[in-house]
Amino acid sequence: xxxxxxxxxxxxxxxxxxxxxxxxxxxxxxxxxxxxxxxxxxxxxxxxxxxxxxxxxxxxxxxxxxxxxxxxxxxxxxxxxxxxxxxxxxxxxxxxxxxxxxxxxxxxxxxxxxxxxxxxxxxxxxxxxxxxxxxxxxxxxxxxxxxxxxxxxxxxxxxxxxxxxxxxxxxxxxxxxxxxxxxxxxxxxxxxxxxxxxxxxxxxxxxxxxxxxxxxxxxxxxxxxxxxx
Amino acid sequence: xxxxxxxxxxxxxxxxxxxxxxxxxxxxxxxxxxxxxxxxxxxxxxxxxxxxxxxxxxxxxxxxxxxxxxxxxxxxxxxxxxxxxxxxxxxxxxxxxxxxxxxxxxxxxxxxxxxxxxxxxxxxxxxxxxxxxxxxxxxxxxxxxxxxxxxxxxxxxxxxxxxxxxxxxxxxxxxxxxxxxxxxxxxxxxxxxxxxxxxxxxxxxxxxxxxxxxxxxxxx
Numbered sequence: 001x002x003x004x005x006x007x008x009x010x011x012x013x014x015x016x017x018x019x020x021x022x023x024x025x026x027x028x029x030x031x032x033x034x035x036x037x038x039x040x041x042x043x044x045x046x047x048x049x050x051x052x053x054x055x056x057x058x059x060x061x062x063x064x065x066x067x068x069x070x071x072x073x074x075x076x077x078x079x080x081x082x083x084x085x086x087x088x089x090x091x092x093x094x095x096x097x098x099x100x101x102x103x104x105x106x107x108x109x110x111x112x113x114x115x116x117x118x119x120x121x122x123x124x125x126x127x128x129x130x131x132x133x134x135x136x137x138x139x140x141x142x143x144x145x146x147x148x149x150x151x152x153x154x155x156x157x158x159x160x161x162x163x164x165x166x167x168x169x170x171x172x173x174x175x176x177x178x179x180x181x182x183x184x185x186x187x188x189x190x191x192x193x194x195x196x197x198x199x200x201x202x203x204x205x206x207x208x209x210x211x212x213x214x215x216x217x218x219x220x221x222x223x224x225x226x227x228x229x
Numbered sequence: 230x231x232x233x234x235x236x237x238x239x240x241x242x243x244x245x246x247x248x249x250x251x252x253x254x255x256x257x258x259x260x261x262x263x264x265x266x267x268x269x270x271x272x273x274x275x276x277x278x279x280x281x282x283x284x285x286x287x288x289x290x291x292x293x294x295x296x297x298x299x300x301x302x303x304x305x306x307x308x309x310x311x312x313x314x315x316x317x318x319x320x321x322x323x324x325x326x327x328x329x330x331x332x333x334x335x336x337x338x339x340x341x342x343x344x345x346x347x348x349x350x351x352x353x354x355x356x357x358x359x360x361x362x363x364x365x366x367x368x369x370x371x372x373x374x375x376x377x378x379x380x381x382x383x384x385x386x387x388x389x390x391x392x393x394x395x396x397x398x399x400x401x402x403x404x405x406x407x408x409x410x411x412x413x414x415x416x417x418x419x420x421x422x423x424x425x426x427x428x429x430x431x432x433x434x435x436x437x438x439x440x441x442x443x444x445x446x447x448x449x
Contacts, residue, residue, distance in 0.1 A: 058328040065442040072414055076271045079412060088270055095267055099444075 028145065031138050038131050042124060049120045056113035063106040070099050250293055250390060253317045253330055255448045256307045258392055261287040262315065263447040264335070276410050277417050278365045279337055279437045287449075288313055294389040296401075302331075306387065312338040314436070315446075328443070335445075336420060336438030339364070343432050353433050357421050358382055362406045364435055369406030369419040380404070382423065400425040415439050 073096045080089035250257065266284030273281050282288060294306035307315045318332040344350035356362065358379040362369045374380025382402040390396045402423040407416040420436040 054327070054329065061330075062328070062443060065444045068414075069442055069444050073267065075413070076267065079271075091270070092267055095265075 028138070028142060031134075031141075035131060035134060035138065038127065038134075042127050042131065045120060045124050045127070049117065049124065052113060052116055052120065056110060056117060059106055059109050059113060063103060063110060066099050066103050066106065070096060070103065073099065251295070251303075251305055251319075253305050253319050254328060254333070254443070254446070256290060256293075256305070256315065256317065258290050258293055258390070260290045260307075261449045262290065262307070262309060263287050263449075264441075265445045265447075268445060272410075272413060272415070276412065277437075277439070278339075278367055279417060279439060282311065282313065292389055292391040294387045294399075296385050296387045298385060304385075304387075306389075308389075314338070315441075330443070333441040333443065333446070334418065334438050335441050336418070336436035339435040339437050341432055341434050343430075350431060354423065355379075357402075357423065357433075358404050362404075362419060362421060364406075364419050364421075364437070367408055367417075369408045369417075372405040372407050372418075374404075397427055399427075 073092050077089050077092040077096065080086075080092060256262070263285060264282055269281040269284045272279075288309035288311065290307045290309060292308040294304075294308065296304035296306070298304065302318065302320045305317045305319065307317070309315065314336050316332075316334040316336065317330050318334075319330050321329070342353060344353055358371070358374065358381060360371050360377055362371070371380060373383060382404050384400070384402050387399050387401055388396055389399060402425075404421050406419040406421065408419075410417050416439065418438045418440070420438065422434045422436070423431060424434055425431050
């Protein structure tokens with residue numbers, strides 16, 4: 001594989017990853033919309049079912065009506081034959097034939113409606129079951145998402161707290177170091193001050209012709225007494 | 230009599246809804262209705278007071294009436310040529326436009342009484358709702374109400390839309406009667422209706438009819 005090809009593969013890989021990230025980030029929103037769409041489709045299917053059932057009822061009413069008419073016609077054809085009214089009997093018989101054919105057609109139509117109704121009902125039940133299972137899964141995913149977010153917040157807060165504690169410790173250490181330094185400076189300054197004071201006195205004594213260092217107060221006093229003897 | 234019933238001028242400005250009137254079974258103003266010719270031939274032998282239309286005669290819808298009985302139940306009436314009228318009873322939204330229906334009745338207008346005094350009206354009204362009613366030398370049994378005493382009429386308002394853009398309202402106080410007819414499963418119906426128009430004029434209208442199957446009618 002050439003370099004260009006590898007680079008292209010890498011670019012495509014990154015693009016896919018980026019797309020995946022976007023999709024994952026909106027997965028719940030997408031799922032919610034998909035479930036709403038599925039819900040809407042199920043409602044449409046139910047409307048269709050209601051329409052088919054209404055048509056089936058009309059066909060069934062028509063069939064019942066035709067069967068009633070058939071029975072009625074049979075009575076009339078018998079009455080016409082009893083009266084030797086062949087013309088009327090033939091006309092009624094023609095109507096009976098017509099109605100029998102229509103009854104057969106209506107029965108076939110009703111059977112088709114029944115098949116269609118059963119199929120739509122099955123399809124609706126299956127879709128509702130799938131949607132129900134999907135809703136449960138999405139609820140679980142949402143609950144997990146909440147847990148993860150809550151954990152992330154907690155972890156983030158903890159990290160922040162740790163960071164702050166570490167910072168405080170550092171500050172404390174810096175403060176302690178600073179305090180130690182300042183204390184050392186004070187001590188040093190005191191020392192210096194002390195040294196400075198003695199030195200000044202020595203210089204004053206030297207200026208006064210008094211021998212610096214080593215002599216005690218009695219020695220000094222003795223020297224003052226000597227001229228008087 | 231048809232002219233008398235539908236020639237009334239409306240007193241209140243009616244809502245014009247001729248373009249949006251329900252069309253159960255495809256019935257509408259101007260539609261042609263044909264009754265199964267076998268019925269006219271078989272039942273037109275004098276057994277019925279009702280004299281069915283000549284076989285194959287198309288009857289045009291001249292006016293349409295609507296009655297709201299409440300709880301989703303409606304009556305749609307279609308007034309045809311030659312004093313015939315059809316009533317289609319529907320329930321629920323599905324029956325307003327499609328083939329769905331609860332009942333189809335065919336009536337022909339019979340006698341119309343116009344009592345000129347209160348006493349005359351009360352005399353007529355005293356018989357409406359009794360268990361049996363005599364009409365055209367036939368006895369009809371009451372279909373609404375029970376017991377041996379007089380039953381209350383069923384009261385409702387009907388708005389009628391003739392072919393022009395007008396409409397008017399009629400108050401009905403009805404009682405339905407029926408009798409069995411030999412040699413057929415079909416009963417003969419008698420609807421006795423006290424009708425009060427928008428001017429307050431009262432008439433007692435007798436309509437004789439029968440229940441129809443959907444297949445008894447050809448509607449174009």
